[in-house]
Structures are given as structure tokens and as C-alpha cells.
Amino acid sequence: MTARPLAVVGASAAGLAAAEALRRLGWRGPLTLIGDEPHLPYDRPPLSKQLLHGTWEPERLLLRGKDQLDALALDLRLGTRATGLDAATRTLTLDNGETLACAGVIIATGVAARTLPGAEGLTGVHTLRTLDDALALRARLTGTGHRLVIVGNGVLGCEAAAVARELGHDVTLVGVEPIPMAAAVGTEIGELLAEEHRAHGVTLHTAAVAGFDASGGAVTGVRLANEGPPGNGGVAAGGAGTGGSTRLPADTVLLAIGSTPAVGWLGDDPVLDTSDGLRCDAYCGAAPGIYAAGDVARWEHPVHGRPVRFEHRMNASEQGMAAARNMLAELAAADAAGSAFADAFEGAPPERRPFAPVPYFWSDQYAVKLQAYGLTTGADRVETTVLDRAGCRAVALYGRDGHAVGVLAAGLPPRQVRGLRAVIAAPVPWEEARERVRAATAAG
Amino acid sequence: MKITLDADKCCAAGQCVLVAPEVFDQRDEDGIVVLLDAEPPADQHEAVREAAAICPAAVIEVHE
Numbered sequence: 001m002t003a004r005p006l007a008v009v010g011a012s013a014a015g016l017a018a019a020e021a022l023r024r025l026g027w028r029g030p031l032t033l034i035g036d037e038p039h040l041p042y043d044r045p046p047l048s049k050q051l052l053h054g055t056w057e058p059e060r061l062l063l064r065g066k067d068q069l070d071a072l073a074l075d076l077r078l079g080t081r082a083t084g085l086d087a088a089t090r091t092l093t094l095d096n097g098e099t100l101a102c103a104g105v106i107i108a109t110g111v112a113a114r115t116l117p118g119a120e121g122l123t124g125v126h127t128l129r130t131l132d133d134a135l136a137l138r139a140r141l142t143g144t145g146h147r148l149v150i151v152g153n154g155v156l157g158c159e160a161a162a163v164a165r166e167l168g169h170d171v172t173l174v175g176v177e178p179i180p181m182a183a184a185v186g187t188e189i190g191e192l193l194a195e196e197h198r199a200h201g202v203t204l205h206t207a208a209v210a211g212f213d214a215s216g217g218a219v220t221g222v223r224l225a226n227e228g229p230p231g232n233g234g235v236a237a238g239g240a241g242t243g244g245s246t247r248l249p250a251d252t253v254l255l256a257i258g259s260t261p262a263v264g265w266l267g268d269d270p271v272l273d274t275s276d277g278l279r280c281d282a283y284c285g286a287a288p289g290i291y292a293a294g295d296v297a298r299w300e301h302p303v304h305g306r307p308v309r310f311e312h313r314m315n316a317s318e319q320g321m322a323a324a325r326n327m328l329a330e331l332a333a334a335d336a337a338g339s340a341f342a343d344a345f346e347g348a349p350p351e352r353r354p355f356a357p358v359p360y361f362w363s364d365q366y367a368v369k370l371q372a373y374g375l376t377t378g379a380d381r382v383e384t385t386v387l388d389r390a391g392c393r394a395v396a397l398y399g400r401d402g403h404a405v406g407v408l409a410a411g412l413p414p415r416q417v418r419g420l421r422a423v424i425a426a427p428v429p430w431e432e433a434r435e436r437v438r439a440a441t442a443a444g
Numbered sequence: 445m446k447i448t449l450d451a452d453k454c455c456a457a458g459q460c461v462l463v464a465p466e467v468f469d470q471r472d473e474d475g476i477v478v479l480l481d482a483e484p485p486a487d488q489h490e491a492v493r494e495a496a497a498i499c500p501a502a503v504i505e506v507h508e
């Protein structure tokens with residue numbers, strides 16, 4: 001009897017990390033990696049930076065070389081979409097009609113970009129999530145002097161605005177939040193970034209989008225509502241041809257209004273909780289033999305004591321590795337006689353460990369690098385120290401329920417940034433964290 | 445084990461230094477990774493593999 005395959009759905013950062021970890025930890029049996037994009041696994045953060053800028057070509061984004069992928073001996077299914085999962089039998093359905101009965105499944109399908117009604121089918125309206133998206137936007141922005149309106153002033157919108165300005169385009173950034181990135185980093189860091197964008201010539205608008213103007217199927221403008229209606233992530237759209245009073249002329253529009261976890265393909269199996277991502281326990285397990293990792297996973301963070309979901313590159317790798325380890329540990333422990341798991345496994349079974357990372361993200365805008373550890377969203381208290389306004393150097397501490405839970409550095413030297421990680425590796429009483437941040441950033 | 449770096453992909457996350465401080469460091473100016481030991485001793489191999497796996501910019505390549 002040969003072992004059933006282990007399958008990883010989603011062939012990007014989290015999925016690849018999971019597949020690699022399964023091999024590193026000793027799985028010698030069949031390993032299937034399924035991805036609906038036609039490309040070999042590539043990295044996303046450079047899409048809104050070096051790739052959009054034109055300094056890197058797509059080959060530069062590949063996460064692993066051909067030799068490294070070959071060494072994993074994968075049954076690699078690219079351009080293949082998983083369309084269903086029967087959680088009880090761990091059976092996947094693929095869009096080519098195939099079914100795959102697996103010993104275990106890791107779900108790493110990430111998130112998909114949100115769009116607005118009225119935007120579909122309009123030439124010149126883009127999203128930025130995949131390599132194909134980024135190449136299309138880049139092709140659209142050839143030459144200089146395009147009129148680009150970016151809808152959404154979160155991290156992605158801000159990064160794209162910076163690149164488009166550097167390329168010499170006319171850039172307007174629209175968001176319902178008056179201060180860019182405020183939801184992620186607080187108002188003072190957000191204001192610092194707003195100054196940086198204004199200094200580089202970006203026009204900032206606070207408004208909701210009411211609709212798009214088009215001519216011959218191509219976008220010609222974005223209409224803003226006078227008052228931002230609440231809900232819908234704060235961005236509303238009435239579809240082409242309705243509402244709106246202020247009009248921003250545009251030949252290109254980027255929708256950067258957040259994303260939706262790619263859980264639709266899982267259907268409504270009551271075993272799986274798919275509200276805001278796939279709900280997992282502290283071990284990244286969603287159901288027996290079924291694990292999740294990366295942007296799609298909402299798991300019980302053992303230190304923060306509540307379910308969290310991160311759309312950060314670092315988390316994708318770390319969680320992919322953790323899900324792989326914990327799944328192997330579960331399968332080894334449950335190994336019934338005749339399941340052939342042991343035959344396909346080499347070495348000592350790994351130990352089950354709760355996944356308790358110190359979250360990390362970075363963002364690059366112009367020459368400013370932001371780096372953050374811990375939780376910066378959902379803070380009830382933020383204290384920002386601007387070290388050098390013109391140089392955009394600052395440090396901020398984020399608190400919740402009397403404890404410091406996150407820290408952000410803008411433009412600080414690497415040694416200091418690493419020192420800050422230690423401050424909030426676990427929630428610390430606010431006053432203590434504040435002293436430690438002062439000490440860590442005192443020199444320079 | 446031999447390590448190679450594609451350092452201009454580095455986004456200065458510093459995770460490699462946290463995992464394997466005897467093998468990796470960061471430049472003071474911009475945080476770009478610096479290789480301290482391209483052929484580290486066996487007791488470092490596990491940490492180096494972990495660093496390569498975790499690096500969020502796929503900078504570190506390990507040749508076993």
C-alpha cells in the first residue's frame with residue numbers, strides 16, 4: 001500500500017514554505033502543490049515596488065530556482081484550481097474534474113483583490129494582486145504623464161502612489177480615511193507619510209468613490225461622493241453613470257481597497273468556519289488533517305489570545321512552516337496500522353507546537369522604510385515619537401488594554417529595529433515598553 | 445553546506461540575523477544582509493536552513 005498524498009493548495013509564499021517544510025521534516029511520500037496561476041511560485045511584495053517601477057523583470061520574483069523546485073519532487077499542478085474539499089475524507093476536487101484523496105491538506109490560497117461595482121470591464125481600471133495584474137498596470141503606465149487615480153489609501157495604494165510619482169505620472173490618492181494608512185499605523189505616522197506623499201507631488205483626497213466615467217469602454221474619470229457613506233470598507237460605488245459631484249479625470253485607475261480571503265472554493269462545509277478567512281486553532285488546524293497558512297488563515301494566536309489574520313509576507317513563510325510541522329505531527333500520532341504514513345516518513349515525527357510568531361511587516365515608500373513588529377492595528381493607544389520630521393524618522397508604540405502590543409520604526413538603523421522586536425515579543429505593561437523603546441532608540 | 449546570497453533582493457527584515465546570528469549580519473546603513481560565514485560549521489546548518497526558509501525576500505540560497 002502506498003501512502004496517500006499530502007496536498008498544498010495555493011502555490012505562493014505560504015504554500016511553497018509548507019511544501020518545503022514537509023520535505024525538510026521527513027515526508028518522502030507523494031506531495032502535490034496546486035496553484036491556479038500559470039506561473040512558478042513568485043513573490044508579491046516586489047509587484048508594487050521593483051516590478052511596477054520597471055527595475056525588476058518577472059524572473060527576479062521567482063521564489064525558488066528550477067533546481068530547488070526539482071529537489072522537492074513535487075507533483076506540481078500549475079494553472080489548476082481547486083474547486084472543492086470534502087473535509088471528512090480530505091478529498092480535493094480540481095477544475096479538470098480530477099479528485100484527489102489526501103492524507104492531509106494545507107490550504108494556502110491567500111486573498112483576492114476587492115473591486116467596485118461599475119469597474120468590471122472598463123479599460124484602464126486595475127487591481128494589483130498578481131504578477132499578471134502588475135504587468136498589466138505597468139504596461140498601462142508606459143511613458144510619462146498618465147493621470148492615475150488610486151482608490152484606497154492603505155499600504156498598497158501608498159506604495160503604488162510612490163512608484164507612479166517616481167515614474168513621473170500625475171497621481172491622486174483617494175481614501176475614505178482622511179490620513180493614509182491610519183488604520184494600520186495610527187494618525188501620526190500616517191500624517192508623516194501624507195507629508196512625504198504631498199512633498200513628492202501626490203494629490204490626496206478624502207472621499208468615497210461614487211462611480212466611474214467612461215468613454216468607449218475606457219475609464220475617463222472617477223466621481224467622488226460628497227460624503228463618504230459608511231460600510232463597504234468605507235469605499236462606496238454607485239456603478240458607472242450614477243451619483244457623485246466631484247470628478248477626478250483619469251486615464252488609469254488602481255483599485256487598492258483591500259482583499260477578500262480566497263475561501264469561496266471551500267463551499268459551505270459546516271466543519272470549516274470560513275468567516276473572514278479559514279478559522280484555525282492555535283496549531284493552524286482547521287479540522288482533522290486540514291491546516292491553513294498565510295493570508296487566508298485566521299488562527300488563535302496563543303499570546304494575543306484572540307483570532308488574528310495577517311496579510312504580511314513574513315507570516316506566510318512562518319505559518320506555512322508551522323502548519324506543515326503540526327500536520328505531520330498529527331498524522332504521525334494518528335497513524336493507524338496500514339495507513340502507510342510511516343512508510344513514507346523518514347526520521348522522528350515533529351512535535352506539535354502552537355503557532356505564536358512575533359508578527360512583522362515592512363513597507364517601502366520613496367526612501368522611507370517602515371518596519372513593524374507585533375500588532376499595530378486595533379490599538380486603543382498610540383504614542384509616536386518623531387525623531388526627524390524632514391527625514392521621516394520616527395518610532396511608534398501601539399497599546400491595547402494597558403499593554404504595549406506593537407511597535408513601528410520609520411527610517412531607523414537595523415540594529416535598533418531588531419532591538420525593538422524584543423520589546424514587544426510578548427505584550428508588556430505600557431510604561432515598561434515605553435522606557436525600553438526610549439532606551440533602544442536613544443543612540444541615533 | 446555553502447551559502448549564496450542575492451543581496452539586492454534583501455528587504456532588510458533581519459529575520460536571518462535573528463535565526464542565525466553567527467552566519468548573518470546586516471549593514472548598518474541600510475540593513476542589507478551581510479554573510480559572515482559562507483561555509484558554516486555543521487552545528488549552524490539547521491539554523492541556516494531555517495533562515496533561508498523564513499527570509500521574506502528569498503535572498504538566501506543553501507547548497508547542501
Ligand SMILES: Cc1cc2nc3c(=O)[nH]c(=O)nc-3n(C[C@H](O)[C@H](O)[C@H](O)COP(=O)(O)OP(=O)(O)OC[C@H]3O[C@@H](n4cnc5c(N)ncnc54)[C@H](O)[C@@H]3O)c2cc1C
Binds near residue numbers: 012156312
Ligand atoms: C502588491 C503587494 C505588495 C505587498 N507588499 C508587502 C510588503 O511590502 N510587506 C509585507 O509584509 N507584505 C506585503 N504584501 C503581502 C504579502 O505578499 C502576502 O502576505 C503574501 O503574499 C501571502 O502569501 P500567501 O501564500 O498566503 O498568499 P498569496 O500570495 O495570495 O498566494 C495564494 C495563491 O493561491 C492561489 N489560489 C487561490 N485560490 C486557489 C484555488 N482555489 N486553487 C488553487 N490556487 C488558488 C492564488 O492564485 C495565489 O497564487 C504585499 C502583497 C501584495 C499583493
Ligand code: SF4
Binds near residue numbers: 468503
Ligand atoms: S531575512 Fe532575508 S530579507 Fe531579511 S535581512 Fe535577511 S536576507 Fe535580507
